[in-house]
Amino acid sequence: MKNRTIFALLLAVVLAVPVFAQDNNATTQTQPSATQSSSSQAPSSASQPTATGKEPLQPETREGFWGRVNPFARKKYVARQTQPIRDRINELDELTAANSKEIKDTDARAQQGIQLASTKANEADQHAIDAGNRAQTAQQTAQQANTRITTVEQVVTNIDQYQPSTQTEIRFKPGQTVLSQNAKDALDEMATPLKGQHGYVVEVQGFSSGHGQVAIATSQKMAESVVRYLVLNHDIPVYRIYLVGMGNAPAPTTAAEGEAKPKRITGGRVEVSLLKNNLEQLASTGATPQDQPQQK
DSSP states (O other): OHHHHHHHHHHHHHHHHHHHHHHHHHHHHHSOOHHHHHHHHHHHHHSOOOTTSSOOOOOOOOOBTTBSSOTTOOHHHHHHHHHHHHHHHHHHHHHHHHHHHHHHHHHHHHHHHHHHHHHHHHHHHHHHHHHHHHHHHHHHHHHHHHHHHHHHHHHHHTTTOOEEEEEEEEEEOTTOOSOOHHHHHHHHHHHGGGTTOOSEEEEEEEEESSSHHHHHHHHHHHHHHHHHHHHHHHOOOGGGEEEEEOTTOOOOOOTTTTOSSOOOOSSEEEEEEEEEOTHHHHHHTOOOGGGSOOOO
């Protein structure tokens, strides 16, 4: 019985010593000391700021009865020792999440800015292309206007210069001033294309055999027959026709005939010559730059 009592007392002492040591460590940790406060303030003033803006966790420097690791530590003791670490980890997780969100927001704004800049650049390129097309169109218009002005200058310079275009010969029997069917067909062939044209004159010269005023009057009547037919049947203005009765004057020699001297005719003959200037050329190039389709 006595031995059992001694064994129980020894066992109670062994179990009480760790509890006493743990309580002693907790008490010493909760009580602030001058050395610990001075040692904690010294590095805080010299330490660099952390990510959370708080001072770094300081390791425990005091060793208890069992040293730094208490094999008989209770759950509350362990929780109390690890709570600051868990709190700091939670703060770091929140800070990491906030930084990730800010990075994503910054990246989204950067992508939006890049897209907007790309759109503006494309619009600027399109405006530049449109400006280039308009400049090219303006240059073409200026060239066409310059060509037009040059043509007009040439036409104005040569407006009174009529060049022979076609020539028709109408023959009459002696003493006759009426047009035959062959003569009308020849005049139709020459006058039909003149409808609606400008810048031309018709020269009518009558030649007749005989002598003196009689020959001149006969040639005048034959030429008037031709003029009358052109005015009445083809609506050629009278002011475009120049008539002259040459009488028995020698007929002009053509290059095709190749005669050295002009030959006097027998019977009657009327030479109808069509003369044109450059006004027809001006009318053919009369399309102004505004009438032409604009390039897009």
